[in-house]
Amino acid sequence: MDTIKITELITMPIEILLENGISIVGNVFSIDPETLNFIIATFKNETTIESIEFIPKMTIIDYKIINNHDMLKYPAACFRNKEFVSKLFDKLLPEGSNTKNLCGENVENRQKALLEFLKTKKIQQVTVEQETQAIIIAKNFRVNSPYGIDDIVCSMPHILKRMKIVLEPFFESH
Numbered sequence: 001m002d003t004i005k006i007t008e009l010i011t012m013p014i015e016i017l018l019e020n021g022i023s024i025v026g027n028v029f030s031i032d033p034e035t036l037n038f039i040i041a042t043f044k045n046e047t048t049i050e051s052i053e054f055i056p057k058m059t060i061i062d063y064k065i066i067n068n069h070d071m072l073k074y075p076a077a078c079f080r081n082k083e084f085v086s087k088l089f090d091k092l093l094p095e096g097s098n099t100k101n102l103c104g105e106n107v108e109n110r111q112k113a114l115l116e117f118l119k120t121k122k123i124q125q126v127t128v129e130q131e132t133q134a135i136i137i138a139k140n141f142r143v144n145s146p147y148g149i150d151d152i153v154c155s156m157p158h159i160l161k162r163m164k165i166v167l168e169p170f171f172e173s174h
Helices: 003-009 068-073 082-092 104-120 157-173
Strands: 013-018 023-031 038-043 049-055 060-065 126-128 135-137 141-143 152-154
Touching (some): 003 023, 013 038, 023 049, 104 135, 152 157
Antiparallel strands (some): 013 060, 023 038, 038 049, 135 141, 141 152
8 A cells, every 4th residue: 555545545434444344434534654654533423532452453353434315324423524533643642743834954964963863873773765755763663854853663562662752852952
């Protein structure tokens, strides 16, 4: 699945069939482009999200986008327009950091500083993805441009937590 298709799925109503036979219906909150793990928001009613479900790719047997003609079989909230669902999702996210306003030169300097910081911490298996300039650590952990605390992506919560602790001094000083 390419990045464009992944992006198009965000906020879409979806049904996922898991290997244990359980079916989860909700809207796509996020998909990790590296691992293809899903995060799905299930609705309690028209305006309230009941739960956020993390679904590892390895547990997914199949998924399908739910069409409007299936409206009677699924929660009505799933079929709200994309803007409405997106606004609900935005309420769940923390306030953004100030790194989004950096100019290109500052972003480049920030990347260099982060790479140097990783080197001094003796973090190994660090690469820079040519296409996106994301910093990849051991294939599982990535820091996207503009390299702020909100730009960290990792589908393994224990690695994410530990690496945030390691990187905290960098984010506090930059």
